[in-house]
Amino acid sequence: MGDTAVVVGGGIGGLAAAIGLRRVGWEVTVVERASVLDDAGAGISLAANGLRALDELGVGEAVREASRGQYRGGTRTPGGGWLARMDGAVLEKAVGTPIMAIPRSTLHRLLRDSLPAETLLIGSEAESVQQIGPGTVRVSCGDTVLDADLVVAADGIGSKVRSLLFPAHPGPVYSGSTVLRAITEQAVELRTDFELTWGRxxxxxxxxxxxxxxxxxAVLNLPAGTRFADPLAELGRRFHDWHDPIPALLNATRTDAVLHHDVNELRTPLPSYTVGHIALLGDAAHGMTPNLGQGACQALEDAVTLAAALATGPTVEAALARYDAERRPRSQAVARAARQAGRVGQQLSHPLAVALRNAAMRLTPSRAAVRMILRHHGWVPPQLS
Structure with a gap:
């Protein structure tokens, strides 16, 4: 079994993988192409499965201390009527924790703080990844060349490593939705911890x-590449007559704080998450739509599963085979479920379809909604200790 690894990508999945590998005795270098770690991003919700993974990585307590539990909320119509309510206390009783909300920048910092500073090689882009021998992979980053027993590709949905490993794969495709998001400049008065409002x-x-x-x-059905000269003004125009606190949230936000990204996904599943001594992880392996809030949680599951497999497998090859067998079916099933959730949720635009969906949601017992959530949140991680 080898003991040196290079992780390509310093996002949530890559940092978590590095932490997990170090916890099971590997020497790790994280290659991150950004030259300045400004931790751009808005907020993120972490479900029980992601929090359990963070616990196994040794950072769960710190993440919980910086998070806020999501206890009161649900799904509404633009006029403010409730389609479904979710009680976080019921979820906490079922899985041990409510969903927790945390700024993405804070999560990045907490993960980075769990690694020695010298682990992170910033401002370096992996230009090529090659298997140069039966057990050695070479990562070339300009003048820097790193040889390792394992490479973990956590370089996002546009993964360059994935395109090298699977050149015939069509890669990410546009989901049909674009998302604008931000964190308010100041505190706002809210009656709930979380809400979704679905219009047409x-x-x-x-x-x-x-x-x-x-x-x-804010998620909108728009052609790919659509951008607004003044995103806050555009959102104010589109959502001005939606219920409180939506106008207040927009008014409490700086224009330059708004992030705008098209929602892409890996609609064609990969045939494998591993090739030789290279493993794909997170969005590079199973980039999904955000409709279930499981993208980061699935990357965290990947990281713990990979580390556990390498800790117990007799060889790297056997460990990667186990990783692929355990992670590919589950993460691809979650990706399909997220895609379907978007199609029956935000993406519906026909008035009759929207009315039928709303009626079905009102008639669905809360117990059934909790059972659906548990399918994804109930994952239990392997132990790294």
């Missing part, structure tokens, strides 16, 4: 953060 081909949601601010997002 549009969604607005918020999560309350520990310091009183809120992360909000």
């Amino acid at each position: 081909g549009a969604e607005f949601g918020h999560i309350a953060l520990q310091d009183g601010r809120a992360e909000w997002h």
Whole structure:
């Protein structure tokens, strides 16, 4: 069994993989192409499966201390009527924790703080990844060349490593939705911890953060590449007559704080998450739509599963085979479920379809909704200790 690894990508999945590998005795270098770690991003919700993974990585307690539990909220119509309510206390009783909300920048910092500073090689882009021998992979980053027993590709949905390993794969495709999001500049008065509001081909949601601010997002059905000269003004026009606190959230936000990204996904599943001594992880392996809030949680599951497999496998090859067998079916099933959730949720635009969906949601017992959530949140990690 080898003991040196290079992780390509310093996002949530890559940092978690590095932490996990170090916990089972590997020497790790994380290659991150960004030259400045400004931790751009808005907020993120972490479900029980992601929190359990963070516990196994040794950072769960710190993440919980910086997070806010999501206890009160649900899904509404633009006029403010409730389609479904979710009681976080019921979820906590079922899985041991409510969903927790945290600024993405804080999560990045906490993960980085769990690694020695010298582990991170910033401002370096992996230009090529080659298997140069039966057990050696070479990563070339300009003048820097790194040889390792294992490479973990956590370089996002546009993964360059994935395209090298699977040149015939079509890669990411546009989901049909684009998302604008931000964290408010100051604290806002909220009556709930989280909400989703579904209109016709549009969604607005918020999560309350520990310091009183809120992360909000707006999802719209638009052609790929659509951008607005003044995103806040455009959102104000589209959502001005939606219920409180939506206008207040927009008014509490700086224009330059708004992030705008098209929602892409790996609609064609990969045939494998491993090739030789290279493993794909997170969005590079199974980039999915955000409709279930499981993208980061699945990357965290990947990281713990990979580390556990390498800790117990007789060879790297056997460990990677186990990783692929355990992670590919589950993560691809979650990706399909997320895609379907978007199609029956935010992406619906026909008035009749929207009315039928709303009626079905009102008639669905809360117990059934909790059972659906548990399918994804109930994952239990392997132990790394």
